[in-house]
Amino acid sequence: MITIEQLKQSSDLIKKIRPSYGPILDFYARVFLAQEKCKQDIRISPVVIEEDLLKIKQKNKLPLIDQSEFLIDLKASERLFDKICDLAYNFAPKLSSNAQLLKNAGQTQSFDLKTLFSAILNNQSSTLHDLAKRLNVPEQELVFFGYASIAPSIRICSEQLEAYLIDMPDLNKGYCPVCGNHPDMAFLDPEGKRHLKCCFCAHEWHVKRMGCVFCENNDKDSQHYFFSDEEKEYRVNLCDNCHNYIKLVDLRQIDRAFYPKLEQITTLHLDMKAREKGYTNAGSLANDVSL
Ligand SMILES: [Zn+2]
Ligand SMILES: [Zn+2]
Structure with missing residues (x-):
């Protein structure tokens, strides 16, 4: 916290x-x-x-x-x-x-x-x-x-x-185990494990490292990502099967305390880029942002 x-x-x-x-x-x-x-x-x-x-x-x-x-x-x-x-x-x-x-x-x-x-x-x-x-x-x-x-x-x-x-096995799903909403962001913890954050209740949950979080597609040919050399802490995962994207923050690459909403609001250029490429994000940004 x-x-x-x-x-x-x-x-x-x-x-x-x-x-x-x-x-x-x-x-x-x-x-x-x-x-x-x-x-x-x-x-x-x-x-x-x-x-x-x-x-x-x-x-x-x-x-x-x-x-x-x-x-x-x-x-x-x-x-x-x-x-x-x-x-x-x-x-x-x-x-x-x-x-x-x-x-x-x-x-x-x-x-x-x-x-x-x-x-x-x-x-x-x-x-x-x-x-x-x-x-x-x-x-x-x-x-x-x-x-x-x-x-x-x-x-x-x-x-x-x-x-x-606490005592439940991980659902390992692309929807929030608390309220069922989609994730609006992913992050890799210090051990490299992937977690998702709910767009509605901000609950964070662990999922498998690979594959699309929205459609569970694992096919390597349909999973891509982009990143920029100046921002090594961010990556955007793209899925050609369901055409969703999700931003990922690698906590091993940042030296500041991680506050997901702060990272989200300062990576809007990545959302723009993903949208220009024709991808959408099922966990809408509309709740948290009004520009
Ligand atoms: Zn939730
Ligand atoms: Zn997908």
Whole structure:
């Protein structure tokens, strides 16, 4: 677990190596800090899974819960929403005016944050669509502010659920064993083992080193990757079978504390390159990023 101090240091180090990400980091590093601080105030009771249900899930290699079952601390999420709107107003010029609008709308009760949070958890795209239209804010921005505000609760909930996985064999699948969502990033640990990170609950799980994480294709001819000599810590794996890509961070090549979301936001050039080549990523970036 990374401390707030380490997060600050890692962000400063990345800023030095890749100055073009300075303005982006000025905003996002502050958002990540606010989320980490928020985590310390969150109070939620753990999601309980009955033993019989747990056995069925294990047998069928199903995730522990559906994302709609995550519990959130509403008060803490509302406070964080205001905080992130303020940060956007001050440090994210492109989001600035909508951030102010959203904060005001939230405070005048012209829209209920609870509705937004619940629509994100339940993946109700029509509700999100209508809400965005009514507030006259791009849907993707609305989802970004909403998701960023509940992400700490979701993470705490998923950390609590991890207790159920301790004695279970690795599923070795390309979906999150906690909530079933896709990974948005992979990393190699100091021993060279491959892990994936969930795009929704940020749970990290171990998988085999080789093969596509999305379609489980192992055929060498359809698995490729690219990297740049200036950034030896990153690689992008491409699969010609399902046309997905995933970014991989090699922790053996970095001398900073690893905070996945920080690495994610400062490798957007790799996403662009992979997309130019015609690949997509099933673990969408849309939750975490709004540029
Ligand atoms: Zn998950
Ligand atoms: Zn694939």
